[in-house]
Amino acid sequence: MPTRFGHFDDEAREFVITRPDTPLPWLNYLGQDDLFGLCTNTGGGYTFWRDAKLRRLTRYRYNNVPLDVGGRYLYVRDDTDGAVWNPGWKPTKAALDSYECRVGLGYTRITGARAGVSVSQLMFVPPGEDVELWQVTVRNDSERTRTVRLWSFVEFAFYEALNDMTNLQRTLSIGEVVVDGPAIYHVTEYRERRDHYTLFGCTRPVSGFDTSREAFVGVHEGLHEARVPAAGRATGSVARGWNPIGSHEVTLQLGPGATETFAFVLAYVQQGEPKFVAPGVPDTSAGAAVLDRYRQPGAVQEARERLRSYWDERLSAFQGTTPDEHATRMLNTWNQYQCMATFNLSRSASLFETGIGRGMGFRDSNQDLLGFVHMIPARARQRILDIAATQLSDGTCYHQYQPLTKKGNAEIGGDFYDDHLWLVLSTTAYLKETGDTSILTEPCGYADVEVPDGAGPSASLLDHLETSIAYTLAKRGPHRLPLIGHADWNDCLNLNCFSTEPNESFQLAGDVADSQAESVMIAGLFLYACTEMAALYDHVGRPADADRMRAAHADMLAAVEEHAWDGAWYRRAYDAAGEPVGSHLDDEGRIYIESQGWCLLGGAGADNGRARQALDSVAAHLATPNGIVLQQPAYTRYRLELGEITSYPPGVKENAGIFCHNNSWIHLAMCRQGDGDAALASYLSVCPSAKQDQIDTYRLEPYVYAQTIDGPDSPTFGQAKNSWLTGTAAWTFVVLSQGILGIQPGYDGLRVDPCIPSGWGGFTVTRRFRGSTFRIRVDNPDRVCQGVARLVVDGVDVPVGPIGVPAEPRVVDVVVTLG
Numbered sequence: 164m165p166t167r168f169g170h171f172d173d174e175a176r177e178f179v180i181t182r183p184d185t186p187l188p189w190l191n192y193l194g195q196d197d198l199f200g201l202c203t204n205t206g207g208g209y210t211f212w213r214d215a216k217l218r219r220l221t222r223y224r225y226n227n228v229p230l231d232v233g234g235r236y237l238y239v240r241d242d243t244d245g246a247v248w249n250p251g252w253k254p255t256k257a258a259l260d261s262y263e264c265r266v267g268l269g270y271t272r273i274t275g276a277r278a279g280v281s282v283s284q285l286m287f288v289p290p291g292e293d294v295e296l297w298q299v300t301v302r303n304d305s306e307r308t309r310t311v312r313l314w315s316f317v318e319f320a321f322y323e324a325l326n327d328m329t330n331l332q333r334t335l336s337i338g339e340v341v342v343d344g345p346a347i348y349h350v351t352e353y354r355e356r357r358d359h360y361t362l363f364g365c366t367r368p369v370s371g372f373d374t375s376r377e378a379f380v381g382v383h384e385g386l387h388e389a390r391v392p393a394a395g396r397a398t399g400s401v402a403r404g405w406n407p408i409g410s411h412e413v414t415l416q417l418g419p420g421a422t423e424t425f426a427f428v429l430a431y432v433q434q435g436e437p438k439f440v441a442p443g444v445p446d447t448s449a450g451a452a453v454l455d456r457y458r459q460p461g462a463v464q465e466a467r468e469r470l471r472s473y474w475d476e477r478l479s480a481f482q483g484t485t486p487d488e489h490a491t492r493m494l495n496t497w498n499q500y501q502c503m504a505t506f507n508l509s510r511s512a513s514l515f516e517t518g519i520g521r522g523m524g525f526r527d528s529n530q531d532l533l534g535f536v537h538m539i540p541a542r543a544r545q546r547i548l549d550i551a552a553t554q555l556s557d558g559t560c561y562h563q564y565q566p567l568t569k570k571g572n573a574e575i576g577g578d579f580y581d582d583h584l585w586l587v588l589s590t591t592a593y594l595k596e597t598g599d600t601s602i603l604t605e606p607c608g609y610a611d612v613e614v615p616d617g618a619g620p621s622a623s624l625l626d627h628l629e630t631s632i633a634y635t636l637a638k639r640g641p642h643r644l645p646l647i648g649h650a651d652w653n654d655c656l657n658l659n660c661f662s663t664e665p666n667e668s669f670q671l672a673g674d675v676a677d678s679q680a681e682s683v684m685i686a687g688l689f690l691y692a693c694t695e696m697a698a699l700y701d702h703v704g705r706p707a708d709a710d711r712m713r714a715a716h717a718d719m720l721a722a723v724e725e726h727a728w729d730g731a732w733y734r735r736a737y738d739a740a741g742e743p744v745g746s747h748l749d750d751e752g753r754i755y756i757e758s759q760g761w762c763l764l765g766g767a768g769a770d771n772g773r774a775r776q777a778l779d780s781v782a783a784h785l786a787t788p789n790g791i792v793l794q795q796p797a798y799t800r801y802r803l804e805l806g807e808i809t810s811y812p813p814g815v816k817e818n819a820g821i822f823c824h825n826n827s828w829i830h831l832a833m834c835r836q837g838d839g840d841a842a843l844a845s846y847l848s849v850c851p852s853a854k855q856d857q858i859d860t861y862r863l864e865p866y867v868y869a870q871t872i873d874g875p876d877s878p879t880f881g882q883a884k885n886s887w888l889t890g891t892a893a894w895t896f897v898v899l900s901q902g903i904l905g906i907q908p909g910y911d912g913l914r915v916d917p918c919i920p921s922g923w924g925g926f927t928v929t930r931r932f933r934g935s936t937f938r939i940r941v942d943n944p945d946r947v948c949q950g951v952a953r954l955v956v957d958g959v960d961v962p963v964g965p966i967g968v969p970a971e972p973r974v975v976d977v978v979v980t981l982g
């Protein structure tokens with residue numbers, strides 16, 4: 164359904180934004196390997212290499228007024244009246260005759276036209292390169308020859324983003340650039356410890372340049388009234404200190420109907436030794452070579468084609484057609500695309516994450532792998548080993564690590580007692596996807612264990628998994644449930660914090676002496692992890708270890724059923740005083756979502772009817788048309804013993820907001836109960852593609868999931884926040900692909916066990932799995948939700964169960980009949 168802001172172009176795998184003044188800036192990411200750009204629908208955003216905190220190449224001012232200024236700007240000067248405009252509307256906001264922004268896979272193309280001149284700017288990062296390209300096409304749509312003058316603009320950042328923003332007494336004195344024709348090199352700090360710089364070049368001859376912000380923009384002017392475009396001529400400024408920028412002036416003569424295409428090239432360049440051609444003269448040859456490469460005819464187009472094939476290849480691992488337009492669209496394109504973003508960026512850099520606060524999260528990145536592993540298993544493998552190496556030998560984990568250094572972030576610390584368990588989920592997902600058990604013996608070491616030179620890290624990945632299980636077993640409270648530490652998945656449920664100091668972090672403060680606060684959610688997660696470990700040990704032929712895991716499961720399950728059941732749902736926790744949290748005994752926060760999800764996924768309530776009852780309670784107390792709220796009733800007063808959760812206004816974030824991430828766990832639990840109708844309906848209530856008719860309330864991108872949607876306790880019920888970097892992406896992909904469509908990778912092959920809405924007549928999926936391509940058709944003649952009545956593989960009836968992987972990769976035809 165098109166709205167006044169745009170529509171999906173499913174064929175092109177694009178979302179087309181048709182007016183620039185979207186309810187909030189709508190974001191896309193450029194890049195898929197090391198170089199990344201945030202790019203909004205008006206060209207706002209910035210570029211960084213690997214780490215948005217430690218290697219930021221261009222500047223961006225978060226939460227600025229106006230919102231979202233600073234980015235990849237083109238200024239165009241109208242040769243008839245001297246008016247200055249931008250094809251992306253910002254920063255001048257001069258009225259455009261037409262505007263379109265195509266948000267695509269790894270690229271954004273903005274096209275704006277005014278007074279007979281159209282300028283299109285296609286921005287992307289070619290696979291495997293540290294280069295951001297802006298392919299610019301200028302077209303004269305008027306009847307007479309036009310002189311079109313345009314200026315590029317980026318503002319350079321001094322690489323360490325926090326320092327860049329805060330240490331002005333230094334940064335205002337160190338800025339340096341080198342200009343060589345159309346190549347501008349930002350070389351700040353290259354004279355001392357850096358061996359890298361930023362190239363900003365143009366593939367065609369330029370008629371001028373500027374590198375001083377003061378010269379280009381002015382001191383008292385804003386970007387919307389920059390001096391150079393207004394005056395019509397570049398000044399040739401060479402920045403010395405203050406604020407270096409990159410701007411090229413390009414002057415084109417275009418006859419009626421004529422078009423000219425060229426590119427700007429923004430690259431992160433590691434020059435290496437020797438750094439200088441003469442004392443104090445930077446060697447910029449590596450940067451010059453990059454620009455030369457993109458000056459060759461067809462080079463930019465070829466890079467564009469490579470990006471297209473890259474995404475065709477990635478997405479071809481899972482493509483389906485279902486009767487639901489939104490599920491199909493998200494599954495095939497946008498959900499997988501978002502999973503790539505969360506895999507690459509974890510929770511570091513978006514319009515809601517500033518790139519300096521949070522790096523790669525231990526729990527976050529493990530969960531992100533669940534939606535990514537089928538796309539590039541080799542990268543998933545490396546990531547698992549990197550994450551594991553930030554675990555300490557006692558089982559604690561660094562809660563976050565910096566992507567550039569891969570070192571745990573000591574300021575954020577550890578002691579979130581769920582972190583380590585997510586490693587079991589990512590590892591077993593990888594194993595089931597690939598069958599590559601060699602990862603288990605891969606040495607990854609512990610972050611706190613010094614290994615003598617040459618000895619290599621000693622602990623294997625399997626050791627880490629065992630350490631993780633042992634850690635939870637060792638840290639249990641009076642109800643034999645796991646202790647919670649600073650928090651579990653819910654960062655804001657801080658049962659040991661008791662903070663009265665406004666400036667301290669709820670996650671870091673407070674270690675109530677001898678506290679025995681326990682988490683039912685961790686108990687559920689532990690149950691799930693034990694089941695995964697048991698299946699793994701069965702698979703690798705270690706039955707005694709499998710039994711040990713089953714025994715741990717049984718023991719924890721007994722504790723859950725004995726101490727966590729509240730009468731109609733599972734309690735959430737026990738606080739430091741031993742009082743239940745998420746119980747009918749409280750006046751607020753009586754029922755929480757997370758413990759229903761995880762206890763059920765861990766196998767609780769399966770044999771005693773409690774699973775059904777818990778889901779009924781979720782439906783009765785937590786479900787809304789915009790998703791399932793986190794808990795009810797919302798907390799209306801600050802409660803010392805519960806922490807940050809009670810700090811948020813009712814209906815917002817963890818305090819009874821709709822946290823889309825945890826909705827997925829309920830959807831999976833619904834699938835386990837065989838309720839495909841409820842699972843799809845509930846999924847659609849948080850699906851952005853299905854929210855087009857309420858976009859003025861929802862406000863965020865229609866193509867990616869948001870972390871939260873305000874709940875009914877908030878006056879802004881239905882408003883989304885924090886899109887893009889959320890565990891919702893990975894988990895929702897698990898819901899759609901493995902829960903509802905039921906395509907489940909397993910040790911012994913691919914299982915097809917759908918749980919679909921009873922109204923569906925069937926669906927099809929093409930799934931690449933361990934090198935072979937499974938073409939799957941599911942028929943549902945009896946209109947059931949679940950239950951495979953017949954399985955036909957390559958035309959032959961076979962017993963219902965996992966479909967084995969052929970020894971030689973080939974196409975496998977599968978027909979499943981439900982009934």
Ligand code: BGC
Pocket residue numbers: 654655670807816817
């Ligand atoms: C937010 C959480 C977030 C945490 C991270 C809290 O303020 O509400 O959603 O995970 O900060 O530190």
Ligand code: NOJ
Pocket residue numbers: 510524526527651652653654655817
């Ligand atoms: C966002 C964090 O990134 C994630 O780790 C956490 O689980 C949720 N907030 C819930 O608090």
